[in-house]
Structures are given as C-alpha cells and as structure tokens.
Amino acid sequence: xxxxxxxxxxxxxxxxxxxxxxxxxxxxxxxxxxxxxxxxxxxxxxxxxxxxxxxxxxxxxxxxxxxxxxxxxxxxxxxxxxxxxxxxxxxxxxxxxxxxxxxxxxxxxxxxxxxxxxxxxxxxxxxxxxxxxxxxxxxxxxxxxxxxxxxxxxxxxxxxxxxxxxxxxxxxxxxxxxxxxxxxxxxxxxxxxxxxxxxxxxxxxxxxxxxxxxxxxxxxxxxxxxxxxxxxxxxxxxxxxxxxxxxxxxxxxxxxxxxx
Numbered sequence: 001x002x003x004x005x006x007x008x009x010x011x012x013x014x015x016x017x018x019x020x021x022x023x024x025x026x027x028x029x030x031x032x033x034x035x036x037x038x039x040x041x042x043x044x045x046x047x048x049x050x051x052x053x054x055x056x057x058x059x060x061x062x063x064x065x066x067x068x069x070x071x072x073x074x075x076x077x078x079x080x081x082x083x084x085x086x087x088x089x090x091x092x093x094x095x096x097x098x099x100x101x102x103x104x105x106x107x108x109x110x111x112x113x114x115x116x117x118x119x120x121x122x123x124x125x126x127x128x129x130x131x132x133x134x135x136x137x138x139x140x141x142x143x144x145x146x147x148x149x150x151x152x153x154x155x156x157x158x159x160x161x162x163x164x165x166x167x168x169x170x171x172x173x174x175x176x177x178x179x180x181x182x183x184x185x186x187x188x189x190x191x192x193x194x195x196x197x198x199x200x201x202x203x204x205x206x207x208x209x210x211x212x213x214x215x216x217x218x219x220x221x222x223x224x225x226x227x228x229x230x231x232x233x234x235x236x237x238x239x240x241x242x243x244x245x246x247x248x249x250x251x252x253x254x255x256x257x258x259x260x
Contacts, residue, residue, distance in 0.1 A: 005033045012048035012196040013189075014041050019055035023062035026108060030065075031079040034086030042093050045259065048203070049195045051188055052087075052116060053100035057181065060101045060125065061109025084108060087115035088140050094204035094232055096195050100188040101125050102181060111140040114148070117207070119174065120188050121166045122181040127174065130161035147214070149173055200259040201241050205232040 008015040016037055018024050026034070041050050054060050064084070082090030085108065087097065099116035105127045113119050113127075129145075131138040138158065146154040149172045157164060166178045179187050195203065208230050213221040228234040236242060241257050248255035 004030050005037065007037060009047075010189075012046060013051065013192045014047050014049070015051040015053065016041075017053050017055060018061065021056065023059040023104075024054040024056065024109070025062040025065035026085055026112075027065040028077045028079060031084055031086060033080075035079070035081030035083075035090070036086070038086040038090055038093070038097075039081045042090065042095065048095055048200050048259075049192045050095065050097045051100055051192055052097060052112070053185070053188075054102070056103065057124075058103050059109070060103045060105040061112055062104065062106050063108030063111070084140075085112045085115065087112065092208075094207045095200075096203055096207070098188055098192055098195075100185060101175070102184055107131055107138065108140075111138060111144075114141060114144045118176050118191065120177050120179065120184060120191070121169065121175045122184045123166055123178055124181065125166040125169075125178075126163050127157075127166075127169055128161060128163045129157050132159070133161055197257075199241055199245065199255070199257045201232070201236040201239050201257075205230070205236045208232040 004018070004020050006017045006019065008017070016034070018026070018030070018034070020026070020030060038050070041047050080086065082088065087093070088111065096118065097116045099113040099119040101113055101119060101121040103122070103125055105113055105121075105125060107128070107130060110127050110129055129138040129141050142158055145157065148154070153172055156162065164172075164174070166175065169175045170178045177187065209221070209225060209232075212224065212230060216224070224230055225233055228237055240260055241255075244255050244257065
C-alpha cells in the first residue's frame with residue numbers, strides 16, 4: 001500500500017505490517033490508513049483472519065506519535081475509521097485478529113495489541129502504559145485491561161506506568177504464548193491457518209456474542225442468543241454450515257465450510 005503500511009495475503013489470511021521507523025509510532029495519517037485496511041478486511045467475505053505485525057526487532061509499537069501531536073494545533077484529531085489505530089472502535093468486526101508482538105509495546109501500542117483477539121509475543125517483548133506521565137489517560141487500556149486480568153494488576157500498570165516483561169504478561173494472561181523471536185511468526189501463521197480453516201460463521205458468532213455479553217447479565221445474553229437476536233447467531237443457526245457440521249460428525253469426516 002504505502003511505505004508506512006503494507007499488506008500480504010495468503011488465501012483467507014491478511015497480514016498487515018506497520019513500518020514507521022524508528023518506533024512504529026502512529027500518527028493521524030497512519031491511523032487513517034490502518035482504519036481503511038481493517039474496514040476492507042471486515043467487509044471482504046473472502047478474508048477470515050488478520051495478523052497485525054510491525055517491522056523491526058526493537059519496537060512493536062510506541063503508540064501515538066507524540067512529536068507529531070505536539071506540533072499540531074488540532075486538539076481532536078480525526079483518527080479515521082475505527083478510531084486510533086483502525087481497530088479500537090471498529091464496529092462489527094466479527095473476524096479474528098492476531099497480534100504478532102515483537103519488541104517494546106508501550107502506550108497505544110499496548111492498546112493496539114489489546115484490540116486483538118489473540119496475542120503472541122517474542123521473549124524480549126515488554127509492555128507498559130506510561131500515559132499518566134504525559135498527563136493523559138490510556139483510555140482504551142483503562143477500559144479493557146481490568147476486564148482481562150486481575151483488577152489490582154491492571155491498576156498497578158495503569159497507575160504507575162511500570163514495565164511488564166513478556167513472561168509476566170503471559171503469567172497474567174495478557175498474551176497467549178511467548179516464543180523465541182525466530183519462532184514467533186511461524187507460530188502466528190500456524191494459528192492463523194487453523195482459524196482460516198475453521199467455521200467462519202461460528203467464529204463470527206463467538207466474537208459478537210462475547211462483545212455483546214460484556215454489557216449484559218448472563219441470562220440476558222443467553223436470551224439474545226437463544227432468541228437469535230444477534231445477527232451472527234441468526235446467520236449461523238439458519239446456515240448450511242450448521243447442517244454440514246452435524247453431517248460431518250455423523251459421517252466421521254472433516255467438514256467443508258462454505259460460510260453460508
């Protein structure tokens with residue numbers, strides 16, 4: 001696409017690479033480009049899984065480009081479709097997104113990873129939310145992180161801005177796996193291919209159900225699922241794929257998913 005952002009496709013998998021030396025910080029232009037890419041991914045029925053990675057070994061992403069922000073007179077920037085980084089507020093993204101984290105993941109970079117459904121990290125990666133030192137709030141992380149890990153651990157990261165290494169991130173469940181740098185991308189692609197070969201309507205239903213259930217009681221969420229009140233649930237329950245899954249199980253063969 002551009003020198004800042006490139007994409008690579010393998011079948012139903014889209015790999016998105018941010019390359020903005022030195023620290024892969026995201027400015028307004030880059031955020032807008034990312035929003036366009038992830039919107040296109042969301043809306044393309046032939047794409048099932050996305051990987052977000054960055055170039056270089058030192059930084060995964062340093063978050064918002066504060067130098068560019070400081071030089072601008074604009075207070076409320078237009079970060080583009082999906083908000084900052086293209087993922088934070090992208091509506092109805094019912095496809096899996098995997099973060100391939102290699103290096104320092106700080107501020108908005110940490111938030112970008114938290115937007116993803118799965119996070120795989122190299123051993124030398126590290127994480128921090130130091131926004132309070134710049135007199136601002138790590139807004140997305142403040143909302144998401146206490147829901148993902150124990151409250152006191154999340155608050156310790158938010159209130160102190162301390163660093164967390166990859167091993168600790170794995171211990172608290174922030175990342176799915178920690179791998180040697182040379183094994184990281186191989187593992188991420190292994191998982192991406194596994195998901196791409198899975199039932200797309202089920203994956204979409206899982207994502208929407210999890211997202212909607214965050215704001216509902218258990219019974220209310222169950223009622224919406226049972227009543228087919230979610231678009232992805234309704235599509236799944238009336239699909240050929242649901243019948244195919246049952247037939248394949250009875251016939252002791254691998255299912256052939258059509259996504260319809």
